[in-house]
Amino acid sequence: MxxxxxxxxxxxxxxxxxxxxxxxxxxxxxxxxxxxxxxxxxxxxxxxxxxxxxxxxxxxxxxxxxxxxxxxxxxxxxxxxxxxxxxxxxxxxxxxxxxxxRHPDAAACLAQPPLRSAEPPASATPVVVGAGSISSSVRCSGGDDRRGREFRERCSVLDAAPVVVPLGGGICLRGAQPLIAAAARALVIQLGMRFSPAQLSLRGRASMRAAWGGAACGARRSRQVRPRDRLERDGAHGGGCRDLARAR
Structure with a gap:
């Protein structure tokens, strides 16, 4: 309500x-x-x-x-x-x-593991890529003076809120390699904590799986399963761009 x-x-x-x-x-x-x-x-x-x-x-x-x-x-x-x-x-x-x-990031998933969804990841699955200002559902009425207009502007914006993007659109990271690697691991941790191994697994070079899988999956890499979706890392985009997640 x-x-x-x-x-x-x-x-x-x-x-x-x-x-x-x-x-x-x-x-x-x-x-x-x-x-x-x-x-x-x-x-x-x-x-x-x-x-x-x-x-x-x-x-x-x-x-x-x-x-x-x-x-x-x-x-x-x-x-x-x-x-x-x-x-x-x-x-x-x-x-x-x-x-x-509703949309936990990697830190929130590690602090309090979320309940895993029964639905597998899809193109519309939201992924938290950071925090920022988004539109707020809080509304106000009255206050036609300058102070009221300023309050109305602040009321319509929510700061430090999770910024989510759909998984199917892919996620591109640009920047220094250590920062890209840290951000990529955080995204992998987030998805690994939200979905089971039967729904999501890592695909890529062995070195990439060892670096990311050890950080993200931990005990959930004990057996090999046939995934319904895959998490990819492709260096073909150039310029430090990493297409981290694309649902099939």
Whole structure:
């Protein structure tokens, strides 16, 4: 069952500026004028000064409320982004682990021997040739800002994942001879651990079988069987190219 997409937080909306108070500062001014007319005392006009003071205090209080609202929105968005990042790491980790269990390389096969398939190797049999970035099945929604677009790009790419190719297409290695030999042995080990001798065997020069068979097959070379498929090494390609595996 496909998991739900990761919901990204939206950018905090800018706080609205509070409207300028009109009636609140006018009332003290009118009250001061009325008291001055009734009492005739100039001190009554001091109430009129409360109007501008109340207007300034209201503006300061509105600005303080906007700053607090903005801080709360930013803190809430950061908590949601932290949760989204942790969820992305968890889902990518689960996806990477599942792919490595489904497509083990030579090191994984040696650390934990996989269950051998009842089906013999065929042209479509996947072979792990390394690790790299592949398309991820993890999806996300929301987040239309720049940070959301960057998260969406990272969400769609799975790093350090097994890179597989079909066995029937052949595998070509180019490079220095020690590196080619090490990579070839790793591929042979991988196939030798995944399939039984009745399904797969080595064909080639005796020196090649001794070098690769000893590293890959070990105890599984005790008896001679008629293979359904073969693993070849052909130096006819030139330039250090080795066509390592071709299913028949």
């Amino acid at each position: 496909e998991s739900l997409p990761i919901v990204l937080p939206t950018a905090p909306a800018p706080s609205r500026r509070a409207p300028l108070p009109i009636l609140a500062p006018v009332v003290p001014v009118l009250g001061g004028v009325v008291l001055w007319l009734v009492t005739g005392s100039a001190f009554a006009l001091c109430f009129a000064a409360l109007g501008p003071l109340m207007m300034g205090a209201s503006l300061l209080d509105a600005a303080r409320a906007r700053r607090r609202e903005r801080r709360d929105g930013d803190a809430r968005a950061e908590r949601e982004w932290a949760f989204a990042e942790a969820e992305l790491r968890r889902r990518h980790g689960d996806e990477r682990t599942a792919l490595r269990l």
